[in-house]
Amino acid sequence: MEGIDPWWAAAVIVGAPLTGGVLAILWGALGHVWALAATAAMTAAAVVATARIGRHGVIHLALGGWSAPLGIHWRIDGLGALLILTTALVAMAVAWFAASPPRRMPPAFWPPFLFEVAALAALFMSWDVFNVYVALELASLAAVTLVAQGHGKAAVAAALRYLLVALAGAITTLLGVGLLYAGFGTLDLSILSRALAGPGLVGWLALALITVGLAAKAALFPLHTWLPAAHASAPAPGSALLSALVVEASLFVLLRVWMVGFAHAPVPGPALQSLGLIGAAGIVWGGLLAMRQRRLKLLLAFSTLTQVGYVVMVVPLSADPRWTELAWQGGGMVLVSHAFAKAAMFLGAGMIMDAAGHDRLENIRGAAHAMPMTLFAFAIGGINLIGLPPSGGFVAKWLLIEAALNGGQWWWAVPLAAGGLFTAAYLFRAVAVAFSAGDGGALAAVPRRQEVLVLMLALASLLLGLFPAQPLSVMAIGAPTHSWSAEP
Amino acid sequence: MNAGSLVDIPLAGMMVWLAWRAQAGPEPIGAALCFIVLGLLTILAWLRLGAPDVAIAEAAVGTGLTGVLLLEALAAPRPERPGRSTGVPAARRLLAVAALAGGAVLVAVLLRLPETSGLHAAVRERLPATGVSSPVTGVLLAFRAYDTLLEIGVLALAVAAGWGLAGEAPRPRPMSRDPVLDAFARRIVPLGVLVAGYLWWAGGSRPGGAFQAGTVLGVAWVILILTGLEEGPSPTRWHGRALVVGGFALFLAIGLAGPAMAGALLAFPSEWSVNLILLIEAALTISIAACLASLVALLMAAGEPGAGAGG
């Protein structure tokens, strides 16, 4: 592995899903074959890249050989590499799930699926703010298409609403990016970071615009209203990808803009605190609304709002530079473990829907007797979302709360801890219904392959909690450092 | 106040007024027409700003094709939606105030911007290495080729998504065949193809390139669809799909060969650079035209009674 040119790993990471997408348009009937091959190649490349980063540190590549500020740079840091690996693994599992007969997804599913995976990988590597915008466009279009492929007019309506929000977010982000270029003459994050030491009105306005634009795409409170219908309307494999990864990519970009782009700017404390407030509101509001849902997929969609809230907390919790790395690792752990857990849970919910013909909570009584493996996996995913040991979610929550307490911001520990209670309340209700005595025999049989895949995804999120040391040390490689003058 | 301002200030004022009219009127047809005229003025604005490349693209896409799409959408039968008012005045007024305030802040910031030349100097310095002499083409196909690749991906995916959602859509309804219209199309389309070819070739050294050429070619194709002389690229036929995705596929393939050929993704060996760029642009021209023609055909099919959920 030592001798491998990092270009090969990086080229395969983005090139494989793009090539798969082209083949899926040309030979749609074989879409699942292209998807499996592309995600497998991507996984291998992500392993190579991650191993290399573990040994030699951050990978830095200039596309086309044109160095910044003229060209576009890729920079794969530890967390970026882990998120790419996560994307590849989750996408491979989702592709395998979606390829399972008798409910194999139709040919139209595979092009947006593969383009989505490529766009996500591109977002996790990009070190150029305009390129981030372009990749977000690709990700949004693919996501909207996946939503629209759900059943009935409700799915089309949800997709249209999502499209409008995504477009509004894109225009706002683009305006911010344009201001950055007009003001500082560059789009490269490293160069911008130095120039933004004195951001002036242009810099602050750009930050505000980009934050609002990305917040709409990442469904941050109060711009979250499109998410539940969209994520619940998509077919299960689409929902899994959307809720596990698509939202996270916008969040990751948001973290990068604040913590890398504006690392040397005198970011005022109130700005950090208000971002924390947005996160806390998302945690509480998402939890409250999830409790009121009577459909499994909607419940899961609302729970994503809570997880999104945790990740935004990374920014205010990083206020004290001594605890930035801890907060970054905590946020990274939320992203990675939530991706596996939520993918498992949405796929599991999809199986319950296939078996029962619906996903109304009151009518899935006894589902655990008919499909024990799936419900077991669902419960493991739940442990992760709640943040109970020994899951990755627990480690993540622990790190975030530690960063809050060490950094003298105890008040943020309250929503971080309370979020787990909300999540426990509604997930316990769902799982209790499924495990209660009832007529599980009314459920149709589900493919064994799908059950195993869902269980493996759920176990991955558990393994992160059992063996957190290595992923956490990788996440620390290339973690941002800042010199905000802000005091909490 | 110079002579230019005499043109620019009324132009800017009219653009703002048209933008307002395009969303304030109750009638969709009036709004669409205002939007099309706004597009025409936008072409002038780009020319005044010294961006002829953007002006050509705006003329073909922003005004030509968007106009066709808007009018086609208006011609489609719309479901009656009784009991729903056409607008919420209070919310709209609030939005207008917010937009004005945001615009005012933006203008204030823009006026205070320092005079920077951006990356002009860097582009000029490195342009010879690309083999092309048009800076816009250099940026699109060399310095920021990766952005362009992803954008072409967006276009191809949009068509694939439309095909997937339309399902077994009925064929687009041609206008009733008309001898005069036929005669017009048979003469103007070859001219369009000629212009597209010229724009593609010109892109290497002056305003032009794949986007402009592709949109002109696409508009020519749309004329053929509208007159019923030709159909759009067919999703059910292999060559239809290949036309739409071919440009992206070729660009991607050449880009992926970069690490082996020139040491970086999307890098071209210097002696082949200009030829590879022209080859990619040729493929992109055809694919962009095919994508735009497909989108129009999809919309026309969606307007048919009994069409699927492709609307």
Next chain:
Amino acid sequence: MADFIAAAFILGGCFFFLAGTVGLLRFPDTLSRLHALTKADNLGLGLVAAGVAVHGGDLVIALKLLVVWVAALAASATVALLIGRAMVERDEP
């Protein structure tokens, strides 16, 4: 001298455009509005193109402008015919 001729042509063209626009706004029915638009604007465009050609002073540019003008003539004639026929078919005045 060339500039003077060019300006005269362009001003003449603008006059016809103005006349066409006034006709569009003031004429009572679709067919006569169409008449004002196609006749006056085609002439206006031709004069402006001629003026620009004189100003450019280059045969290639002049030929390009001629092609533009002919294409616009063809398009406007076709469109006018289509609109007119649609009016007649719908029996609108």
